[in-house]
Amino acid sequence: MSSRTYIIQLIHITLYLLAQALVFNDLVLFGRAFALVYISFVLMVPLESGRVSLLLMSFVMGFLIDVFSDTLGVHSAATVLIAFLRPHWLNLITPRGGYENVSIPTIQIMGFQWFIVYTIPIIFVHHFALFFIEAGSFNSFFFIFKRILLSSLFNLFLIIVFQYFFYRNVKSI
Amino acid sequence: MRRLLQLIHYYRAFLLFLVLEFVSLILLVRFNPYHSASFFYSSNVLTGKIFTLRNNIAQYFSLVSKNEELAYENALLREQYYKLRHEFRTGTSLLPEESKNFEPFEFVNATVINNSTRKFHNFITINAGAANGLEPGMGVIGPSGIIGKVFSVSENYATISSALNIDVLTSAVIKSDGTFCTARWSGEDPRYINLLYVPRHISVQKGDSVVTSGFNPVFPSDIMIGIIEDVSLKESESFYNVKVALSTDFYTLSQVYVIKNPLAEERNRLEENLFMP
Structure with missing residues (x-):
């Protein structure tokens, strides 16, 4: 990865952080569905970046979100988990042509169906880890599980909207 | 040795993953506010400034309701004031025993700049800090009741663990x-x-x-x-x-009061001695 790409990723982290901390942290639907759009950052890290830099960038992203929402360690743990799983998941769902011409796996380049398959498990794993770590126990299991499902749906929707708003002009290599 | 290094290099992503998860776990478990700086909480300078900026914009939209709330509280306090003045003049209050038990609480006024209600551990950020004499452990109340306890302070901001926090008793x-x-x-x-x-x-x-x-x-x-x-x-x-x-x-929290009890330290010291002969 060139240093230019790193700088771009750093700008992305800052923008996602501000959006999450100032706007989306306060957006809770029906008191159940949380908007955690910053995971779109982890989904949209360029494929050329190595596993190590993906992990480090995701940790930074999660840690900053933690500092802004007073949940030290919670978002970092969940975000690092999905950053670790992402390359493995990408390998499992390799499309017929491979990823040869793909810079960033956006909805425009990869197609709607592939994108849904790519996104849903990652969102779900992230929310599952996040909400149970935050609760610190399995005591209110169904209450938390309802939160996980509703938040996953809500974030899937938001991430797709983000695709059409901010990732429209990503060019394939 | 070479083989070991090769092995580490081969599994570097997995090892880094374990290290980062371990770091997160330590952050999660070990960060007791009474021993740490306020840097990792929303009371740090940068976070505080950013939240203040947002609050400066957002508060214009709720000025009317906030004014009403404050006016209501004013009326309530005025009522209490007249009642107490009356009692004082007629000599029905402030009997010697009562005045002896009186603890001289002081109140610091502050504005909420960030707030959450939907997590299991909810925190509130306010725009008063060590410069206003705040310390971790102080109580925080609002116009209509308790809010929480001060959790961590920086020079000009403080994080409060809200009553909506499963660790607050x-x-x-x-x-x-x-x-x-x-x-x-x-x-x-x-x-x-x-x-x-x-x-x-x-x-x-x-x-x-x-x-x-x-x-x-x-x-x-x-x-x-x-x-x-x-x-x-x-x-x-x-x-x-x-x-x-x-x-x-x-x-809809906006104005809160932090309670300073100048006698808290003395009382804590006294009560600690009871358990340590």
Whole structure:
């Protein structure tokens, strides 16, 4: 990865952080569905970046979100988990042509169906880890599980909207 | 040695993953505010500035309702003032015993700049800090009741662990009969808090007020917590399940008061000695 790409990723982290901390942290639907759009950052890290830099960038992203929402360690743990799983998941769902011409796996380049398959498990794993770590126990299991499902749906929707708003002009290599 | 290094290099992503998860876990478990700086919380300078900036913009949209709230509180205080003045003049209040028990609380006024209600551990950020004399552990109240305790402070900002935090326990009494109990949030509904340790031989009525006990120096006595909404008792349990409707609306917090008790340290020291002969 060139240093230019790193700088771009750093700008992305800052923008996602501000959006999450100032706007989306306060957006809770029906008191159940949380908007955690910053995971779109982890989904949209360029494929050329190595596993190590993906992990480090995701940790930074999660840690900053933690500092802004007073949940030290919670978002970092969940975000690092999905950053670790992402390359493995990408390998499992390799499309017929491979990823040869793909810079960033956006909805425009990869197609709607592939994108849904790519996104849903990652969102779900992230929310599952996040909400149970935050609760610190399995005591209110169904209450938390309802939160996980509703938040996953809500974030899937938001991430797709983000695709059409901010990732429209990503060019394939 | 070479093989070992090769092995480490081969599994570097997995190892880094383990290291980062371990770091997160340490952050999660080890960060006790009383021992750490405020840097990792929303009370740090950068976070505080950013939240203040947002609040400066956002507060214009709720000026009317905030004004009404403050005017209402003013009216309430004025009423109390006249009542006390009357009692003072007629000599029905401030008897010698009462004035001896008086603890000289001071109040620091602050504005909420960030707030959450939907997590299991909710925190509030306010725009007053060490410069205003705030310290971790101080009590925080609002116009209509308790809010929480100061958790961590920086020079100009402070993070408060809200009463909506499953780790915060508040010492409480049921006003009608003086039953001592503990208030703790269940983590599910931000409008209600639960009472623990209300023994079954007591008759608890729906509609009773629950207030702070004043048994520790965090809150003065008689600060409103809420009103009992629902009482249930299982056959096998020795304590009631009591659900209390919070008097504070945590969704719309704006003005809060931090309580400084100049005698807190002296009292803590004295009470600590009781347990350490």
